[in-house]
Amino acid sequence: MKTARRWSAGLVALSAMALAVGSALAPAQASETSGIKHVLLISFDGLHEQDVARCIGGNTCPNLALLAKSGVTYTNAYTPGLSDSFPGLAALVTGGSPKTAGLFYDVSYDRTLYAPSDTGCVGKQGWNVVFDETTGIDAQNGGALVHLDGGGDFNPQAIPRARKGAKCVPVYPHDYVKTNTIFEVVKENLPGSHTAWADKHAWGYDWLNGPSGRGVDDLARTEINSIDPVTQTNYTDVYTHTEQFDDFHVQALINQINGKDSTGTRNEPVPTLFGTNFQTLSVAEKATVANGGGYLDASFTPGPNVSGAITYLDNSLGLIVAALKQQNLYASTLIIVTAKHGQSPSDHTKLVKNGDTLTKLLETSNYLDPNGNFGQNNTKSGNLNDGTGLVGTGFVQTDDVGLIWLRDQSQRDAVVATLKQNLSCNVPGICADGPQAYILSGNALTARFGDPSLGRTPDIVVQPNPGVIYTSSKTKDEEHGGNAPDDSHLGLVVSYAGLHGGGRAIQARVQTTQVAPTILRALDLDPQLLHSVAAEGTHSLPGLGLGHGSDE
Template sequence: MPKFTRPAVAGAAMASAASLLVLSTLPADAQSAGAPANKHVLLISVDGMHQSDLDWYVATHPGSTLAKLSRGGSEYTNAQASNPSDSDPGGTALMTGGNPKSTGVYYDVEYSHKTDEPGSACTPGKPATGGDVVYDSPDDALANVNDFINPSNGTFPSFDENGSIYAKGVDKNPAAIMNLKNDASSLNASTFPVDPATCKNITPWDYLGTNSIFQVIHNAGRRTAWSDKHAVYLSFNGPGSNGQSIDDFFGPEIDSQAVMPNGVPYPQDDDWAHIDAATKQYDGYKVQAVLNELGGRDHSGKAQVGTPAVLGMNFQAVSVAQKSRSTSTTLIGPDAQGNYTTSAPQPGGYQWVNGKLVPGPALSSAFDYVDAQLGKMSAEIHKDGLADSTTVIVTAKHGQSPMNPNELVTVQDGPIVSAINAAWAQKHPDNKSLIVAGTDDDLWQSYLSDTSQAACDFVKNYLWNHTAQGYDVNKKPVTVQHSGLTQIWAGSDAAGFFGVPVNNGHYPDVFGKVQEGVVYSKPTKLAEHGGMNTGDRNVLMVVNGPGVPAQVQSNPVETTQVAPTILSALGLDPASLQAVRTEGTQVLPGIGGAHR
């Protein structure tokens, strides 16, 4: 379908609203003709948020910040996240303009035939033996802090990753996290994959196969900032940066134990990503970082450094509410004694109401929270006189699937992997573990010890002919055909799917698309992300600001187009990004023209 442009009067009316974020992205040809570029870009990822969520929220909350953003700017209703749609390839796409074929990032927990296993014996120059590539919270320098409530329950990583704020990682004042300084000391390098050529561990930023917007902007002498959920997203610094192209990175660990403002752990005794009231508190620290940076200070609010050319954050509250069967949504307190508690749990995910699928109570609350925080950012932009020089882009690293709870089927992938390995071992007694790695959320990824086409086809055929047992949304047993998959790519077909050479070594040897609703997990979740169904990939995309037309674009776009759009908005060359040149990634249509 063609685009349509809203009447100019509608844009003018919205521009008069006091809380409207005034933003702008100028075409490259306009910039080259001498038109002023914007000085700042604020990028927001509302992880998990679909275009259909935006449609619902705008319709039911016409006075919201999200409504003003979308109605007064350019809205892209057919935006697709990366494939796979996991957080890391999704975030990396936003920052580089590239898909896994260029970035080499297929998942946050993956494997590569071109590296050696962390900690393994290594002789420089010998062929790679293959190894795990895990850039996730286990990489924190302080990844094993005892449960504050009951040490016998196990450990969490530290909120500040490196123990620089909390003695031995014991968090008694969560607000002190604003003093966190993330750099290489936040990470345990011994957990990184090993480069067989040098036998040295590969840092997250050097594993990335292409440069990032932060490198281009930093190298242009302009300040950069970003806030995210793991310290390992220092990877966005890009290769060869020595982790220095993001001037102000703030990444408090979301997998750490959730602690209420008074230093008492949440009574649910879990991490920040499994209690939505806690997730909102957690997101609030990143919001404060952004507000401080918009005000010209560093993320802590202590040093006056100037407003970054690019800054932003990801929200987690929506994603958590989408996946949780039931969760507390509100932190209550403090009372007269300074104590806090949480509201009663509410249903997560989506519900059928009068024949329509709509967000349930927990998810509705999460959308309200995000909208309120966007309102705070809007107010800060106007307060600081940035409205005429700032572009804001609101999108999502990934969606979430399934949206319809009646489609949910949870299947444990472990028994399937074990059965495949056992069947292979019967024919190949010298190799009892054919599948050596893989992460299956709502997709299938297998890395094999034998990468021959015959071995890849063996796994594909087993998966296709296997009947798996699972559970529906009511936790009743169900049976799924084809291991829960609808399409499988193996060996050379998998390489072709990603557009890389067969000997690339980074892509999954066997890659599968799940049947709508299938999630590989215990029956504790309502949804997941990582796959390629509509719920996984059809995310919101809104750009708003001076010079940006009030329009709706229904033609397909991708989240990779955010990166060149950011550079174009700042008057920098989108073609400075290697992935833009390799993949031909375009600036978002209607606001920035073709890349130069």
């Protein structure tokens, strides 16, 4: 188990790092991939391909535009079937879809697991696995999230258990992911390498370490849902507040570029592989249109919040590149800018919020408890991961998708029939009656996501009409998680100063799973070292000419 590193009391002023990126990003004359010594992966969550095209064309993201001039822009990059943060990031760092990585959502279900309190694995199986902000020890017994580092350890009530031989063992997030990660591959195959990452949940993203539990040397423990001591709110209330959280990640990268750990408190090697996640754009997109969030039209014209968020992200990118240049690392660093997921719907006229009609239909049909007493919807404190959730109940996860783990798998066909009888948007309909909607089950689901009988894969996946969010929330007008076009079509720019003929756009369809093998090729490692790449036959990205045996 990795221990948390404490953040220093003050954040170094980012404005002091605002050095001009300038025109020195022009592409070099020859491609010498042996010159790549570092890879920096950045996820601007919510970044659509249309955002990239519009901001570069309108000169509202000059730093990203300069990177694109020395790189390749992929105009048809997509997530592999689901777009929640877990499968979205898993695609980037494992090269695999949920079928092999085993990550469907940060809140999911596994029929093979036991409750955290069942230390002998003698009770019922089937646990609602929640690896989010409540995975940190601050949330134990429903406690308040008062520390930026989540309290400095795992919440034992969030850690389910599994039987391994004669033993009943805890299942930490790094045990939960079913395949290895690029961090592990780099650590195991490049002597003297160093790895780092920073994300939005301090302890739920422990799975980036991979099954070894040791893939990331410097995993910054930052929790976006922690309480800001100044405002007494978390960092997701408004996008400008989220900028303050993302500033922690900007500073973490700058510290690492300067030969420090993420907190800036001790000397460490500059990471061979490092990166971070930004949440500002995602929060700006989710905000209601009435409050300045989202987009103004179907052409992705940004509203005021999104416009401000993109400016912030681009300025942050400029700070990071400037730091690389200041340390003479820019010429040896491959930079990848993309996203775990997009956000839906960009076209506000398509928004439908009829409430969670899918879960209600399942409950009223007795496929799930009619009173909502299933999984961790039923805890004594009312808070997730307080250790008192119910076992063996099945589960449904909804946002702009529906993932259904049935209480009784023998009811699958009956459930599908019920869903098909209620496809319209009229209550109690599930609003899945359009040409881009579908209900996936049986052999088709197994081929795409794995066999539900093995415990992890949902029995049924419902993709409603694009624009449908299974909520009645008055605070958000966009969501992600499913496979609607706006969820899955992402921005992707790969930049390297030594790339010959930079500034190109590739229109061929690619998947974000192709980022992982590309990173390994850039570091002259065999992509087949990634288990998901080997299992799914994932190719590296075209048009880069990275390493020997390229897929191009």
